[in-house]
Amino acid sequence: MSLSIGQVAERTGLSVHALRFYEKEGILANQVHRGPGGRRVYTQQDVDWLRMCIMLRMSGMPVPEIRRYTELVRQGDGNELQRLDILKEHQERVRQQMAQLQECMDLITYKVGKYEDYVNSIASRAIGQ
Amino acid sequence: MSLSIGQVAERTGLSVHALRFYEKEGILANQVHRGPGGRRVYTQQDVDWLRMCIMLRMSGMPVPEIRRYTELVRQGDGNELQRLDILKEHQERVRQQMAQLQECMDLITYKVGKYEDYVNSIASRAIGQ
DNA sequence: TCTTGACCTAGAGACGACTCTAGTTCCTAG
DNA sequence: CTAGGAACTAGAGTCGTCTCTAGGTCAAGA
Numbered sequence: 001m002s003l004s005i006g007q008v009a010e011r012t013g014l015s016v017h018a019l020r021f022y023e024k025e026g027i028l029a030n031q032v033h034r035g036p037g038g039r040r041v042y043t044q045q046d047v048d049w050l051r052m053c054i055m056l057r058m059s060g061m062p063v064p065e066i067r068r069y070t071e072l073v074r075q076g077d078g079n080e081l082q083r084l085d086i087l088k089e090h091q092e093r094v095r096q097q098m099a100q101l102q103e104c105m106d107l108i109t110y111k112v113g114k115y116e117d118y119v120n121s122i123a124s125r126a127i128g129q
Numbered sequence: 130m131s132l133s134i135g136q137v138a139e140r141t142g143l144s145v146h147a148l149r150f151y152e153k154e155g156i157l158a159n160q161v162h163r164g165p166g167g168r169r170v171y172t173q174q175d176v177d178w179l180r181m182c183i184m185l186r187m188s189g190m191p192v193p194e195i196r197r198y199t200e201l202v203r204q205g206d207g208n209e210l211q212r213l214d215i216l217k218e219h220q221e222r223v224r225q226q227m228a229q230l231q232e233c234m235d236l237i238t239y240k241v242g243k244y245e246d247y248v249n250s251i252a253s254r255a256i257g258q
Numbered sequence: 259t260c261t262t263g264a265c266c267t268a269g270a271g272a273c274g275a276c277t278c279t280a281g282t283t284c285c286t287a288g
Numbered sequence: 289c290t291a292g293g294a295a296c297t298a299g300a301g302t303c304g305t306c307t308c309t310a311g312g313t314c315a316a317g318a
Binding site: 056084094098100102109 | 181184185187188209210212213216217219220223224226227229230231232233234236237238240241244245247248251
Binding site for chain 4: 005
């Protein structure tokens with residue numbers, strides 16, 4: 001099954017621009033073929049790979065690092081340890097990020113609680129209790 | 130107790146540049162006094178406020194929204210509901226962000242597991258098992 | 259006196275990740 | 289044959305958040 005850039009944009013949520021940008025940045029595991037008129041032809045595999053890249057990006061992996069990972073995959077067997085290293089390092093960063101976010105969340109929740117109490121106390125005073 | 134910009138930088142982790150930037154952006158609850166020679170003089174309150182702003186930033190609240198919140202606080206009593214709204218909205222965004230991160234984390238963890246298995250299987254074959 | 263170091267301002271520059279523009283090609287439908 | 293729509297390229301522009309530069313003030317110590 002082959003897909004146009006527009007279809008891929010649709011099913012990944014990336015823009016057409018972003019897809020071309022990603023390709024230029026070298027973060028497509030196997031290079032995209034071209035159909036008649038030089039148009040890009042994607043496969044389901046490309047879409048799957050992109051979905052993973054999106055996950056990596058969403059969790060803050062910078063484009064150059066995704067490119068490094070992609071290059072390893074393109075090279076084929078033999079460098080699994082290096083790939084593992086990249087993933088583990090990123091995993092650790094995500095872990096820290098989540099811990100940080102949780103800390104922020106705690107503070108925000110605390111503040112929300114305080115303001116809610118306050119607002120409620122004002123409200124009940126207003127209706128005469 | 131009054132602090133210089135350098136001291137505040139030290140205890141907040143922000144750069145001196147960033148502190149001036151934040152001030153210019155209007156995200157300091159009470160404006161910073163100036164000492165002899167026009168130097169900024171901060172109080173512990175300022176540091177506390179900055180620490181909260183840092184939390185908000187870290188969790189992705191954009192500077193303009195922190196400014197809006199700051200302005201409400203500067204205006205004083207009476208707008209607690211609006212403040213609460215901002216905080217709750219942000220809380221929701223953080224919640225979503227964490228869910229997303231968790232999703233990414235799950236994928237990464239899955240991949241790490243796969244690669245670890247693979248690498249281990251290679252390793253044990255190498256030592257003749 | 260001279261130097262050092264912290265501070266000041268206004269404004270320019272950097273960086274990452276897109277996003278958009280301009281000008282073109284190609285296919286399909288009316 | 290023409291209009292519309294999707295695709296193409298190279299490269300410029302945008303956005304947010306700082307970060308740095310240039311040129312200056314000021315106080316304290318050698």
